[in-house]
Amino acid sequence: MLKPEDFDFVSKLIKSRSGLVLTQDKFYLLESRLMPIARKRGLKDLGELIGALRGMDRTLVEDVVEAMTTNESFFFRDTKPFDQFRHVVLPHMIKARASKRHLRIWCAAASSGQEPYSLAMILQDFASQLAGWRIDIIGTDISREILNKARAGLYSQFEVQRGLPITLLVKHFQKAEDMWQISADLRSKVQYREFNLLEDLKSLGQFDVVYCRNVLIYFDQPTKTDVLSRISAQMPDDGFLFLGGAETVLGISDKFKPLARQRGIYQLNRPGAPDVDVSALEKVQAAGAASTAAGAGAGGFAFPKPKAMQTAAAAGSASTTPSTTTRPSTTGTPPRTYGTGSTGTTGSTYSRPSTSSTAGTAGSSGAGTSRYGTGAGTGSSGTSDSSSYQRPARPAGTGTGSSYSSTRPSSSTLGRTYPRKPDDKKD
Numbered sequence: 025m026l027k028p029e030d031f032d033f034v035s036k037l038i039k040s041r042s043g044l045v046l047t048q049d050k051f052y053l054l055e056s057r058l059m060p061i062a063r064k065r066g067l068k069d070l071g072e073l074i075g076a077l078r079g080m081d082r083t084l085v086e087d088v089v090e091a092m093t094t095n096e097s098f099f100f101r102d103t104k105p106f107d108q109f110r111h112v113v114l115p116h117m118i119k120a121r122a123s124k125r126h127l128r129i130w131c132a133a134a135s136s137g138q139e140p141y142s143l144a145m146i147l148q149d150f151a152s153q154l155a156g157w158r159i160d161i162i163g164t165d166i167s168r169e170i171l172n173k174a175r176a177g178l179y180s181q182f183e184v185q186r187g188l189p190i191t192l193l194v195k196h197f198q199k200a201e202d203m204w205q206i207s208a209d210l211r212s213k214v215q216y217r218e219f220n221l222l223e224d225l226k227s228l229g230q231f232d233v234v235y236c237r238n239v240l241i242y243f244d245q246p247t248k249t250d251v252l253s254r255i256s257a258q259m260p261d262d263g264f265l266f267l268g269g270a271e272t273v274l275g276i277s278d279k280f281k282p283l284a285r286q287r288g289i290y291q292l293n294r295p296g297a298p299d300v301d302v303s304a305l306e307k308v309q310a311a312g313a314a315s316t317a318a319g320a321g322a323g324g325f326a327f328p329k330p331k332a333m334q335t336a337a338a339a340g341s342a343s344t345t346p347s348t349t350t351r352p353s354t355t356g357t358p359p360r361t362y363g364t365g366s367t368g369t370t371g372s373t374y375s376r377p378s379t380s381s382t383a384g385t386a387g388s389s390g391a392g393t394s395r396y397g398t399g400a401g402t403g404s405s406g407t408s409d410s411s412s413y414q415r416p417a418r419p420a421g422t423g424t425g426s427s428y429s430s431t432r433p434s435s436s437t438l439g440r441t442y443p444r445k446p447d448d449k450k451d
Contacts, residue, residue: 026051026071041089044093058070065084073088099188101237128233132164132236133239135170137214143235147161161214162217166221175211231258235266236255241271252276252279261295261297264283265290
C-alpha cells in the first residue's frame, strides 16, 4: 500500500508540472498508469517508483506526468463547437479581418490532433473566401509522444470512425496499410508545439480563436482562474474562446462572457467585444432539432410506420365507416377481416373486428388508452367491450375444415405446443 507521504509527494509533483489535481479517490489511476513505467524500469512497486521520482530524474518525471494526463480526443468532438466555428466565428472573422487577411487559431491540449485537423477541414470548405489569407493553426500539448502521433496524422479504423463523416474520410485521408493517414496538405496547415498551460503564454503570440476544451476540468479553481486570465491577455477584443461542455467561466473568471443563446463559446468581457450574428447558426440548430423530432415520431419511433398502418390511420381520420380488408380464406378456415377505427381520439386506429355474422363494429369509438387495440367497441350483444380486438367465433364441433376445436386442450398439451429453449440457450 502506498504511504500517505508518497501519495502527497507524487500528487504535488504532478500538479506542479501539469496542473492536474490528483485526489485520494484517484489512487487507482496511479496504479494503472504508473505501474507499467515501474516495470519498464525494473522497479517492483509504486513505492520504489516514487522513491526514484524523489531523485528528480527529469526523464522519469516527464514519463510520469505524460502517463497521468488524459489524451482522449476524436474528430468533430461534440459537433456543436464546430458548427459554431463554421456558422458564427468564420463569417465574423472573414469580415473583421478582411484588411489584414490573417487568422490565428490555438488548440490547447491538442492531444493526437483530431481537433485541429477538424478545424482545418472546415477551413478547406471556405478556401475560395479565404484565398490569399494566412491561416495559422497551432496545436499544443504537454505530451511529446502524443504530438508525434498528431504530426504523423495516422489513425486507426476505430479512430476515424469516431465522429468523422465518411465523405470527409474519402476526401482527406489515404489508406496506409491498416491505418488511415490524413492528407499532406492538411497536415501542413497545422503546427504542433510541446507546451504546458502553466507556462507563460506570451511565447505563443496572440490568437483570434482559442479552443481549450476539456482541460480546465482537471484543474482546481485558482488554476482555472489563472489560465483563463492569461489566455484572455493573448486575445483581441473580438476573439472567441471554446470550452468543453462540462466547463464554464461563470464564477471562475470575469475575463469572458458566454455568447448569447449559445453554450460552450465565449467572448471577451470587454467594451470592444462586438455583437455577433448567430441567426445562421440558430437556423441550422433549429433544422437539426426539427429533423430529429420528425425522425423520432410519436412514441419515439425513429422510422416511419409501415404503409399498412399509415393507410389505416388515414382511413380512420377521413371516414366514419371502418374500412376492412379481407384476407383470402383457405379451405375450411373462416376469413379474417381487419378494420380501422374511424372516430377514435385516443384509441388505436388499427383493430380486428369479429368475423362472426352477429358481431358488432369493433374499434369505432376508440375510447381506450392502450396504443394497440383498446378502443371500446360494440359487440354482438350490444354491450361495450374494453378491447377493440374481437376473437372470431369458434365454429361448433370438429367438422372437416374447421381450424378450431370445441374442446379446450389440456395444460400438458399446451406445454408441448411451445417447446422451451434448452437451459444453455436461455437469455
